[in-house]
Amino acid sequence: MFAQDDGFDLPARDQIDAKYKWDLTDVYQSKEDWQKDFDFVNESKIKYLHFEGKLGDSANDLLACLKFDDEMGIKISRLFLYAMLAKDLDLSISENNARYSQIIALNSEVAAASSFIRPEILAIPDEKLKEYINENDELKVYDHVFDDLLRTKDHTLSKELEELLAMTGPVTQLPYDTFSVFKNAEMEFPKVAGENNEGEVQISDGRYSAALFSTDRAYRKRVYKSYYKPIIKFKNTFLTLFNGNLKAIGLNAKTRKYKSSREASLDRNNIPISVYDNLVKTVEGNLQPLNRWCSLKKKILSYEEMHPYDTYVTLFPSVKREYTYDESKVMLLEALKPLGEDYLKNLKTAFDNRWIDVYETKGKRSGAYSSGTTFGVHPYVLLNWNNQLNDVFTFAHEMGHNMHSYYTGITQPYPYADYSIFVAEVASTMNEAFLLDYLIENAETKEQKLALIEKHLISITTTFYRQTRFAAFEQAAHEMYEKGEAITPEILCEKFAKMYQDYWGKDMVVDEEESYSWARIPHFYYNFYVYQYATSHAASAVLAEKIKTEGQLAIDKYLNFLKAGSSKYPIDVLIDAGVDMNTKAPIDAVVKKMNSLLDQMEELL
Numbered sequence: 001m002f003a004q005d006d007g008f009d010l011p012a013r014d015q016i017d018a019k020y021k022w023d024l025t026d027v028y029q030s031k032e033d034w035q036k037d038f039d040f041v042n043e044s045k046i047k048y049l050h051f052e053g054k055l056g057d058s059a060n061d062l063l064a065c066l067k068f069d070d071e072m073g074i075k076i077s078r079l080f081l082y083a084m085l086a087k088d089l090d091l092s093i094s095e096n097n098a099r100y101s102q103i104i105a106l107n108s109e110v111a112a113a114s115s116f117i118r119p120e121i122l123a124i125p126d127e128k129l130k131e132y133i134n135e136n137d138e139l140k141v142y143d144h145v146f147d148d149l150l151r152t153k154d155h156t157l158s159k160e161l162e163e164l165l166a167m168t169g170p171v172t173q174l175p176y177d178t179f180s181v182f183k184n185a186e187m188e189f190p191k192v193a194g195e196n197n198e199g200e201v202q203i204s205d206g207r208y209s210a211a212l213f214s215t216d217r218a219y220r221k222r223v224y225k226s227y228y229k230p231i232i233k234f235k236n237t238f239l240t241l242f243n244g245n246l247k248a249i250g251l252n253a254k255t256r257k258y259k260s261s262r263e264a265s266l267d268r269n270n271i272p273i274s275v276y277d278n279l280v281k282t283v284e285g286n287l288q289p290l291n292r293w294c295s296l297k298k299k300i301l302s303y304e305e306m307h308p309y310d311t312y313v314t315l316f317p318s319v320k321r322e323y324t325y326d327e328s329k330v331m332l333l334e335a336l337k338p339l340g341e342d343y344l345k346n347l348k349t350a351f352d353n354r355w356i357d358v359y360e361t362k363g364k365r366s367g368a369y370s371s372g373t374t375f376g377v378h379p380y381v382l383l384n385w386n387n388q389l390n391d392v393f394t395f396a397h398e399m400g401h402n403m404h405s406y407y408t409g410i411t412q413p414y415p416y417a418d419y420s421i422f423v424a425e426v427a428s429t430m431n432e433a434f435l436l437d438y439l440i441e442n443a444e445t446k447e448q449k450l451a452l453i454e455k456h457l458i459s460i461t462t463t464f465y466r467q468t469r470f471a472a473f474e475q476a477a478h479e480m481y482e483k484g485e486a487i488t489p490e491i492l493c494e495k496f497a498k499m500y501q502d503y504w505g506k507d508m509v510v511d512e513e514e515s516y517s518w519a520r521i522p523h524f525y526y527n528f529y530v531y532q533y534a535t536s537h538a539a540s541a542v543l544a545e546k547i548k549t550e551g552q553l554a555i556d557k558y559l560n561f562l563k564a565g566s567s568k569y570p571i572d573v574l575i576d577a578g579v580d581m582n583t584k585a586p587i588d589a590v591v592k593k594m595n596s597l598l599d600q601m602e603e604l605l
Contacts, residue, residue, distance in 0.1 A: 009202065010202070010204065010360060010361055010362045011359070011360075011361050011362070012361060012362055013089065013090065013361050013362075013364075015361075016358075016359055016361060018354070019354065020325070020356075020357070020358040020359055021354065021357050021358075022085060022089070022354060022355070022356070022357045022380055023353070023354035023355075024082060024085055024086060026353075026377060026378065027078060027081055027082040027085070027374075027377055028078075028082050031099075034079060034082050034083075034099070037075050037078065037079055038079055038102065038103065038106065040075065041072060041075050041076060041079065041106060041110065042106055042109075044072065045072070045109060045110050045113045046113070047068065048068075048069075048113040048114050048116070049113075051064065051065035051068070051116075051117075052116045052120075053116075053120070055116075055117065055120040055121060055124065056120065056123060056124045056128070058132075059131075059132035059133075059135050059136040059139055060136070062121070062124075062132055062139065063136055063138055063139050065117065066117075066139075066142060067138075069114055069117060070414045070415065072110055072114070073375075073414065074375050074376060074414055076103070076106070076107050076110060077374045077375060078374055078375075078376065078377060079103045079106075080103050080104075080107065080374075081371060081374045081377060081380075083096070083099045083100040083102070083103045084100060084371070085371065085380055085382075086099065086100075087099070087100040087365075088364065088365035088382060089357065089361075089363075089364055089365075090361070090362070090363035090364060091180070091181055091184050091185035091363050091364070091365060092185050092362075092363040093363070097181070101170075101177075104169070104170050104173060104177075105170050107169065108166060108167055108168075108169035108170050109167075111166035111167075111169060112163045112164075112166040112167045113163075114166075115159060115162035115163040115165075115166045116159045116162070116163070118149065118156050118162060119156055119157065119158060119159050119162060120159070121146070121149055122149065122150070122153050122156055126150070129146060133146070141413055141415065142415060144415075144416070144566075144567060144568065145415050148270070148569075151270065152267065154257065155256040155257055155258060155264075155267070156256075157255065157256065161255070165252065165255055168251070171248075172248035172249075172251065172252070173248075174244065174248075175241045175242070175244035175245040175248060175525060176241075176245060176522070176525035178241055179238075179241045179522065179525060180365070180522065182234075182237070182241075183366075183520065183522075184205070184363075184365055184366055185363055187230050187231075187234065188230060189202070189203035189204060189208075189226070189227060189230060190203060190226045190229060190230075191203065192219075192222045192223055192226050193219075193222065194219065195214055195216045195219045196216060196219070201223075203223060203226055203227050204360065204366065205366030205367065205384075206360045206366060206384040206386055207223070207386070208223055208224075208227045209386070209390070210386040210388055210390075211223035211224070212224070212309060212311075212312040212313070213312050213313060213314065213388055213389075213390060214313065215313060215314065215317045215320070217309075217310070217313070220309045220310070220313065221307070221309055223309075224308070224309035224511075224513060225511075225513060227513075228513035228516055231516050231519050231520055232513070232516055235489040235516065235519060236489065238489075238519035238520075239487070239488065239489050239492070239519070242477075242487075242492070242518065242519065242524065243481075243487055245524070245525050246261075246477060246478060246481040246487070247481070249261045249264075249265070249478070249527055250478070250481055250482065252264060253265075260478065260479070260482060261478045261481075261482070261527075261528070262276065262475060262478060262528055265527050265528035266528065269420040269421065269422050269569070269570050270569045270570070270571070271422050271570065271571065272582075274582075275535065275571075275581055275582065276471070276475075276528075276531055278584060278587070279468060279471070279531055279534055279535055279587060280468060280471060280472050280475070280531075282584050282587045282588065282591075283464070283465065283468040283534070283587065283591075284468075284472070284502075286588075286591040287465075287502065287503055287505070288595075289460075289591060289594040289595050289598060290461060290465050290503055290504060290505070290594075291504065291505030291506075291507070292595075292598055293457055293461065293594070293598060294306055294311075294504050294505050294507045294508050295505065295507045296598065296601070296602070297310070297311075297315065298507050300315045300605070301313075301315065305509045306504075306507050306508050306509060307508075307509050307511055308500070308508075308510065308511055308513075308514040309511075311458075311461070311504075312390075312458065314451060314454060315450070315451075315454055316447050316448075316450050316451040316454065318447055319445070319447045319448045319451045320451075321389075322387040322388070323387055323388070323389060323391065323392050324387065325358050325359075325383075325385050325391075325395075328391070328392045328395055329351050331392065331435070331438070331439075332347065332395065332396055332399065332431075332435065333347065333348065334438060335396070335431075335434050335435040335437070335438035335439070336396075336431060336434055336435075338434055338547055338548065338555075339434070339547070339555060339558070339559075340552075340555050340559070342559070343403065343559070346403060346406055346407075347399060347403060350378070350381070350399065350402055350403075350406070353378075355378055355379070355380050355381060355402065356380070356381045356382075356383060357380070357381070357382050357383065358383050358385050359383075359384070359385050360384035360385065360386070364384065365382065366384060367382075367384065367522070368381070368382055368383050368384060368394050368397075368398050369381070369382050369398065369401075370382075370398045370399075370401030370402045370405060370428075371405070372401070372405050372418065373405040373408050373409045373417050373418045373419070373565070374409070375409060375414050375417045376409075377409075378406060378409070379401070379402050379405035379406055379409070380402075381398045381399065381401075381402050382398075383395060383398065389455065392435070393432050393435060393436075393455075393459070396428075396431040396432050396434075396435045397428040397429070397431060397432055398428065399431060400427035400428035400429070400430055400431035400432070401424065401427060401428050403427060403562065404419065404424070404426075404427035404428075404562050405419075407559065407562035407563045408562065408563060408564070408565040411563035411565065412563070412564075412565035412566075412567060415566075416565040416566045416567040417565055418565060418566055419564070419565050419566055419570070419573075420566060420569075420570035420573075421529055421532055422532050422535070422536075422570040422571070423536065423539075423561075423570045423573055423574060424532065424536065425463075425532055425533050425535075425536030425537065425540075426536045426539050426540045426543065426561070426574070427540070427562060428536070428540075429463060429533075429536055429537045429540040429541075430540040430543060430544055430558075432459060432463075433540060433541060433544045434544065436452060436455060436456055436459070439452050439455075440452045440453070446604060449604065450601060450604055450605070453597050453600055453601050453604075454601070456597055457594065457597050457598070457601070460537070460590060460593070460594045460597075463533050463534065463537045464533075464534050464537045464538070464590050464594075465503060465534075466503075467530045467531065467533035467534045467537075468531065468534045469499050469500070469503050470521065470523065470524070470530040471528075471530050471531035471534065472499060473495065473496055473499055473518065474524055474528060474530060475528075476495060477492065477495075477518075477524075489516075489519075492518050492519075493512075493515035493516060493518070494515070496514075496515050496516075496517060496518045497510045497514065497515035500514055500515075500517075534587075535581055535586075535587075537590060538581070538586035538587050538589065538590050539574055539579045539581060539586055541586070541589060541590060541593065542578065542579040542586050542589065543558060543561075543577055543578060543579055546578050554578065557576065557577050557578055558577060560576065560577070561573060561574070561576065561577035564576070
């Protein structure tokens with residue numbers, strides 16, 4: 001094992017023990033095998049011409065086209081997985097970046113070649129389509145696909161326009177791709193004096209996040225201020241990329257005749273805009289717990305002012321400790337026992353078979369993610385371990401995604417072997433909730449319990465309140481663009497800073513650097529993704545409570561939720577599991593929980 005903190009420079013890939021690195025041979029044995037599949041798809045895309053104009057002729061013609069399209073989709077998703085994972089291990093390697101660009105381009109070409117499928121199916125009279133399904137058992141697999149397709153009939157274009165829109169894929173992806181490479185591989189962060197002014201530390205995304213938990217306030221401030229220097233320096237570059245993304249998403253929405261980018265994004269998963277509005281309105285009407293948390297923290301820390309770089313530091317430094325990756329695996333297996341033996345068995349399989357890339361290395365993509373469902377291949381998890389308690393929770397979070405993708409992938413046929421982003425964060429935040437329960441139950445002192453209550457408060461702050469604030473900002477930015485208003489760094493900074501101030505309250509001093517956070521957050525390129533962190537946090541809290549109180553019945557419902565994929569609309573999948581996100585109740589429950597935690601903390605103190 002390579003000790004991540006041995007020295008101040010990031011290690012190279014070859015300094016990390018193999019067991020802590022992905023085994024990409026589970027996807028392709030070699031780059032040559034990847035190229036063979038790439039060539040196959042590239043050469044096969046012309047076969048779509050055999051089906052064009054014939055989908056309404058017979059059930060057999062329709063089925064043959066859909067099965068061929070599935071075959072192409074399965075290979076493309078596998079090609080994409082390998083290219084993405086290889087690229088993210090070292091963003092400075094041009095060969096890997098080129099391979100990723102190749103599959104993005106090929107995917108766009110296949111999407112263009114297959115763009116006739118949607119409009120042709122929609123041109124089949126509804127009664128005739130039902131006859132096809134009734135007379136062919138294999139077509140019944142696509143029943144929900146057809147329902148979803150018919151639902152979006154008014155937003156489906158002609159064959160020519162669908163083909164044109166598909167061809168714009170690589171272009172509309174450029175803002176995010178450029179952002180990712182520029183911020184992770186090319187933009188240089190400065191060095192600063194380390195904790196207690198010892199040595200020098202090269203700032204990175206991972207080390208920035210870790211520094212915010214340091215008890216050395218001067219060090220936190222140094223890293224925080226220095227981290228934003230290159231971001232502010234290149235604010236106009238980030239603005240160009242940010243605006244480019246607004247335009248790309250707006251182009252798709254306008255072309256498909258939606259009233260807004262938000263409506264277009266939510267409609268993909270049949271999520272009513274009222275769910276989004278309900279979240280933002282309910283949370284912004286209940287900011288008192290977050291304001292209260294800021295005031296309490298300021299009082300306990302005896303600070304004259306609270307700053308953004310103070311929001312993560314622990315109030316209980318005496319219980320601070322580091323967590324190795326290996327001991328964290330043991331903790332997760334204990335903490336997630338309430339989810340049952342089958343879940344634990346599959347979790348251990350992931351641990352033991354190099355599904356996880358653990359440590360931060362030179363050129364590696366920052367942050368953490370699970371790769372999602374790729375039909376026929378297990379999902380992978382990327383981490384950047386820094387031995388913090390936060391890393392343990394990130395680990396639990398991403399393994400929730402990993403198991404969700406795994407269960408979906410082995411249960412559902414290809415058309416449904418993925419799940420909506422609306423439910424994506426339920427499994428991840430569920431794992432975090434059980435980890436927190438486990439740690440609190442095993443706390444040995446009052447201080448340890450207080451520290452874990454603090455962790456729970458920070459979790460609600462970041463996953464529930466912060467993501468709702470991001471959602472409100474994202475909505476505001478898109479509305480500015482849709483109204484034709486000028487968008488400058490100064491305007492975005494002013495809006496971001498005001499929201500930050502409103503959420504945290506009068507005791508928070510919003511530094512200028514914080515106002516530039518819009519420029520560094522990759523999720524703003526994910527197309528109305530962030531609100532689902534908050535809704536999922538609320539949903540998982542309800543489901544976790546059901547598992548505790550109802551036992552095996554709730555566990556079975558939860559595992560069925562993990563297996564459901566996209567076989568139903570996401571709202572309905574959650575209702576089957578036991579929570580209705582059409583109501584305010586789950587959101588109100590989180591607000592109530594935070595106030596309860598604050599009461600407990602004040603009582604213990």
